[in-house]
Amino acid sequence: MEAEKTPQIEHGHRQDNTDGASATVVYPPPLRLAIIALTCSLSGFLSGLDQTILATAIPQITNDFHTLNGIAWWTSSYLLTSATFQLVFGRCNTLFPVRYVYITANAFFALGSIICAAAPNSIALIAGRAIAGIGVAGIMSGNVLIIAASAPLERRASLTGMMFAFLGAASVVGPFVGGALTDRASWRWCFGINVPLSAIIILSTALFIQTPRDPAIKELSFAQKLAAFDIPGTTLLTASFFCLIFALQLGGSTTWKNTRVIALFILFGALFIAFIAWHFSSKGGSRLAIDNYNVWLTSVYAGCISGGMFIPITYMPVWFQAVRGASAFQSGVMIAPLIVSFVVMSIISGISTELIGYYNPPMIFGALLAAIGSGLLTTLMPWTSHPSWIGFQVLYGLGxxxxxxxxxLVIQTVLEKNDVPMGVAIVSLSQMLWSSVVVAIAQPIFETKLRSNVVKVLPDLDLERLSNIGARDLAQFYPVDELSKLIPAYSDAILKVFFITAALGCLAFPCALAVKWQPMKKRRNETVVVSSHNVHSVE
Known part of the structure; x- marks a missing residue:
């Protein structure tokens, strides 16, 4: 961009720089930045908490609603909308003030939580979860963009690491919080606690967060913004991913031969082809794809790392309960090495990235450790010592x-500012999509391998009864001689799904190597100034 066209940004304002001088970007002072970082971290924490908080509350909810129908969709509807609306919010963040979009997303999340807390039946709970998921789609991308607007590029790594540490920790403590609220108050408080915290987040956003915009976009009329939004293209692509994730969720919980699953896959293909045709037609709206290979390499990498993590978090507690005889609470404690190492390393990763000035070393180091750690998890045996299974978890958690x-951070470094919102949306969608694929694949692999293992060692065992008993009740239903053969079979079936995580780690490694090495420093012709006082934002 030529110097005379370089925008000047100050206290939420942008002014065209016509004298050829460098652009000046004024960021909030340390105290205000701390409030902004805590606001985003709290919002991310609530989003992560809502993904898993229902795990221990579901039995009581089924009792209150007198039905088992819809159990899967109390979680799936949330994940479905939070994934498929990523691109919609990416468009919104490009064309409208980020903080207004962020406030709207948090309002959707609060509204969905209110509906869930007051739900009179299963259908209402599913609807509330879906609405909350829409809000989460905007919250996840909004957190990244707000941090980007509040700190210079070279200082964002530690803030981003802290934010992901909060998100990861919330996903794990969710079942404990849900169980405590259900036992001591009501399962409805699993959603009720979101409302006052969301109000605090919205208020903090309105008071402290500034998100300057490009003057060219700011001057567009509403009709021009709608045209730039590319409603037909965005709708086709969003609908296609909705069908894909819906099919994966439904196929994983029923059977892949289900006619509805097959129809959804076909519909996904048709809608996606229609989007491609629209996208490349002469009359198609503005281009949705970002023509930068780093974005796609990073998306695959993020999908592999985030998707792979779902398997140890899901199946390690099952292994502890079925193979080691742990209670539900004990299994939660036994998986703590993975979670603690993840949280600590997320923060260290951010700090080290700032010190090094490059995002590549943590990516390469992370993929390598994740592949090695998950590979070691596949070697677990029923008699594996405590130091070994703790060490394997720590190694994977560090990765x-x-x-x-x-x-x-890659997205914010390699793309122009106007492309960052869509880049963030693409990476977030990839993380959610790969997670859905991994979960859908892991369950049938586990079930198939368990059945084949049991048939080999105990051919007369009732497989249907085994499926209905549950992982932690094996010792109550089977004698010692059968249990001695059943537990190794169970262990082997669980560990087979860890090969998926190991494979994803191996795939992430070459992606990390191929991503461009670009220093995280202020942009050319940009002067960074930290404000010494608080000002109001005009956006």
């Missing part, structure tokens, strides 16, 4: 902790 934060 994903190092690897999760950098992708968002």
């Amino acid at each position: 994903v902790g190092a690897g999760v934060p950098p992708p968002m």
